[in-house]
Amino acid sequence: MLPPESILRRVPVGIPLSMRRLMGALAYAYDAAELYYGRLCASALAHKLPAPGATAPYLGWTPENRLRLVVDAWACIDHLARMEKLVLRFPYGDPRPPEVIEFLDKIVPARRIRNRIQHLDEDIFEGKNCNSGNPVLGAVSWTDGRFPLGHAQYSVSSGPTIDAGTAASWQVTPPKIPNTVSDFRLLAADQHVSIDDLVAAARSFVPVFERRLTSFVHGKILAWAGATGISVWATGKYWPCDMVGAIRFLPAEEGRFKVGQQECAFHVEVPPGTMIPPLPNTGIATGSVVNLPHICKAVFFFRAYSNPWWSVCSLT
Numbered sequence: 001m002l003p004p005e006s007i008l009r010r011v012p013v014g015i016p017l018s019m020r021r022l023m024g025a026l027a028y029a030y031d032a033a034e035l036y037y038g039r040l041c042a043s044a045l046a047h048k049l050p051a052p053g054a055t056a057p058y059l060g061w062t063p064e065n066r067l068r069l070v071v072d073a074w075a076c077i078d079h080l081a082r083m084e085k086l087v088l089r090f091p092y093g094d095p096r097p098p099e100v101i102e103f104l105d106k107i108v109p110a111r112r113i114r115n116r117i118q119h120l121d122e123d124i125f126e127g128k129n130c131n132s133g134n135p136v137l138g139a140v141s142w143t144d145g146r147f148p149l150g151h152a153q154y155s156v157s158s159g160p161t162i163d164a165g166t167a168a169s170w171q172v173t174p175p176k177i178p179n180t181v182s183d184f185r186l187l188a189a190d191q192h193v194s195i196d197d198l199v200a201a202a203r204s205f206v207p208v209f210e211r212r213l214t215s216f217v218h219g220k221i222l223a224w225a226g227a228t229g230i231s232v233w234a235t236g237k238y239w240p241c242d243m244v245g246a247i248r249f250l251p252a253e254e255g256r257f258k259v260g261q262q263e264c265a266f267h268v269e270v271p272p273g274t275m276i277p278p279l280p281n282t283g284i285a286t287g288s289v290v291n292l293p294h295i296c297k298a299v300f301f302f303r304a305y306s307n308p309w310w311s312v313c314s315l316t
Contacts, residue, residue: 001031002206004269007214014225014235015217022089023213029082030206036076037184037199043068044142044181047154069156073140073186073195074117080110080198090213099208106201113138113191123189135159138188145175145182241269 002009008027011020046060056062084107087100095101117137122128137158144152151174176182176196184195225235245266249257 001034002027007210007217008206009241010238011241012217012221012235013237013239014221014228014230016224016228020239022086026083026086029079029086030202032079033076033083033199033202036072036079037195039072040069040076040140040142040184040195041181043072044144044154044184047144049152066156066158069140070137070158073184074114074137076195076199077110077114077186077193080107080202081114083107083202084111087209097212099205099212103201103205103209107198109191109193110198113186113188113193116188116191134189135187138186141183141185141187142181143173143175143183145178145180151175243268 004010006027008023008030011023015023043065046065048054048059050059084104087103090100092100096104116123120136135157139155139157141153141155144154153172173183182196186193186195221235225231243266245264247259247264249259252258
């Protein structure tokens with residue numbers, strides 16, 4: 001995942017809302033692709049080759065693992081394809097920077113194979129790309145190099161249309177990374193992509209893009225702040241990021257609930273140097289009675305802890 005110091009996570013105050021949303025969306029797309037790729041690796045590592053007396057669950061050949069591999073492969077592809085769309089939206093001018101052009105060229109296979117699944121319902125209805133033997137949601141394959149001699153190839157195919165034709169994809173090549181799993185590939189009808197190559201393209205692109213974006217933002221931020229009336233002091237601060245919150249509601253009168261003492265907690269990810277903007281004193285007081293499903297607004301108080309990346313807040 002991106003570190004808290006990344007400009008995609010540590011967004012300066014003064015940047016227009018549309019740009020902040022673009023940066024935040026790109027951060028989520030990249031982090032999500034990494035998350036799902038990591039899940040792919042974990043599911044693949046759970047697989048073992050058959051041995052005398054071993055059952056399918058022991059070998060990791062279970063419906064749950066099969067489903068995880070297929071779903072996580074498509075989720076990874078989906079977020080990588082979203083990265084392409086978001087990167088296209090940044091205001092580069094003409095021509096685009098070379099690293100952007102290179103990334104957009106390398107990430108095209110993600111969009112193409114994603115389009116194949118995006119139009120699955122139309123394809124089924126119209127009979128397109130519905131050849132006998134084509135797995136309905138494609139096939140995921142990978143290489144396992146955890147052997148003292150040789151390696152194994154696995155492939156997970158999604159039914160129920162597998163009866164002939166291209167039901168699996170095999171790459172008879174040495175492992176890219178020894179002693180682990182690697183070389184994940186996704187096959188869907190006429191599209192065949194290397195997930196490893198797509199993830200590698202994103203990993204090499206993002207650090208370079210962060211540096212260019214930092215330079216661009218610092219060159220524009222004073223003008224942006226002036227246009228929105230934000231002080232020069234505030235432009236050196238950063239917006240809070242994500243938040244996890246929980247409120248426990250206790251039964252009160254019939255059909256009504258109240259918020260009990262110490263029954264609220266909010267965990268806010270706050271990059272170093274974050275400015276906590278003052279919030280209006282409008283909200284529900286602890287112990288007050290509220291009607292559901294009305295939306296509750298609250299006042300948050302942030303308390304910085306030893307780790308500057310995290311703060312907590314409570315509801316009053």
